[in-house]
Amino acid sequence: MAAKILIVEDENAVREMLSFTLKNSGFDTFEAINSEEAFDVIKKQNIDLILLDWMLPGKAGIDISRILRSSKETKDIPIIMLTAKSEESDKVLGLESGADDYITKPFSPKELVARIKAILRRVAPQAGMQSVNYGQITLDPSTHKVMDGNNYIELGPTEFKLLHFFITHPERVYSRSQLLDLVWGRNVFVEERTVDVHILRLRHSLKPESAKYIQTVRGAGYRFS
Ligand code: CA
Numbered sequence: 198m199a200a201k202i203l204i205v206e207d208e209n210a211v212r213e214m215l216s217f218t219l220k221n222s223g224f225d226t227f228e229a230i231n232s233e234e235a236f237d238v239i240k241k242q243n244i245d246l247i248l249l250d251w252m253l254p255g256k257a258g259i260d261i262s263r264i265l266r267s268s269k270e271t272k273d274i275p276i277i278m279l280t281a282k283s284e285e286s287d288k289v290l291g292l293e294s295g296a297d298d299y300i301t302k303p304f305s306p307k308e309l310v311a312r313i314k315a316i317l318r319r320v321a322p323q324a325g326m327q328s329v330n331y332g333q334i335t336l337d338p339s340t341h342k343v344m345d346g347n348n349y350i351e352l353g354p355t356e357f358k359l360l361h362f363f364i365t366h367p368e369r370v371y372s373r374s375q376l377l378d379l380v381w382g383r384n385v386f387v388e389e390r391t392v393d394v395h396i397l398r399l400r401h402s403l404k405p406e407s408a409k410y411i412q413t414v415r416g417a418g419y420r421f422s
Contacts (some may be wrong), residue, residue: 199225200245200317205261206279211302218306224313224411231351232256232264239265242272247312251280259294268296274287275316277309294357296309331364331421334407345404355381356399363411368384372418392419 202219207230216226227242229235232255238244247265251258258278265271278296280287291299298312328337335344338361341422343350352360360382371379373389381387396419400408412420 199223200313201225201227201242202313203229203235203238203242203244203247205229205232205247205253205258206250207231208250214306215309218310218412219313219412222310229256229293232261235261236264239271239274246275246277246317248277248279248309248313249296251278251287259291262294262296273320275320277312277316279304280370329361329364331367332407332410333404334360334364334410336361336364344409348404350402352402353395353398356402357397359395359399367410367421370414370417370420375418 202224204212204215204216204219204226206228212228212230216228219226227244228239228417231253235247235249239247239352241270249258249261253261256264258280262276262278265274266277272295275298276296277300278294279292279300279302280291281302297316300309300312314419326339328335328339330336333342337343341357343352343357343360349376359376362376366379376392377387377389396411396413399409403411410421412422414420
């Protein structure tokens with residue numbers, strides 16, 4: 198499902214450019230030109246992230262940020278502050294008001310999209326935090342611990358995600374490019390053979406009887422079974 202981004206910006210050209218860029222990157226966008234419109238959208242929509250202009254008519258971005266942070270319903274919505282100001286003290290002020298990140302105009306759309314994705318990734322892992330198991334393997338996303346039989350095993354972050362994906366998606370063949378999309382995330386520029394490297398590491402970390410669950414399906418990809 199597309200993440201919902203609210204753009205709060207009074208300059209039409211900038212707001213439209215942002216909306217266009219974000220839609221092209223697969224986001225759902227909502228627009229507001231001042232704090233009243235912004236709060237109205239936030240009340241009605243489940244907004245995932247707010248791009249907040251510093252200089253707005255009426256309430257400034259920094260004040261809106263403080264208000265959002267002080268309410269239980271809105272305090273966890275990530276905020277990226279947009280501003281023409283580049284003074285270090287303003288940056289500190291922006292972050293102190295509760296913004297998660299800060300981007301100075303003029304900025305490259307590519308950089309903005311990358312920052313948005315990074316923040317969304319950081320706040321996303323709430324889903325699927327319960328511990329899962331398969332055979333002798335138990336994996337706990339909240340503590341990042343993996344047990345194979347009676348032993349704790351050490352996994353790198355990618356092997357951990359890969360194993361979590363396999364345990365929660367057993368008995369199906371996934372191609373390397375599907376695994377890249379689903380485990381590494383879209384828009385990651387990694388070669389397909391990287392998947393093989395991490396599969397190999399994961400197999401070596403597991404006990405031989407558990408490693409057997411990770412099956413190579415010739416010409417197709419991998420299956421956990
Ligand atoms: Ca403005």
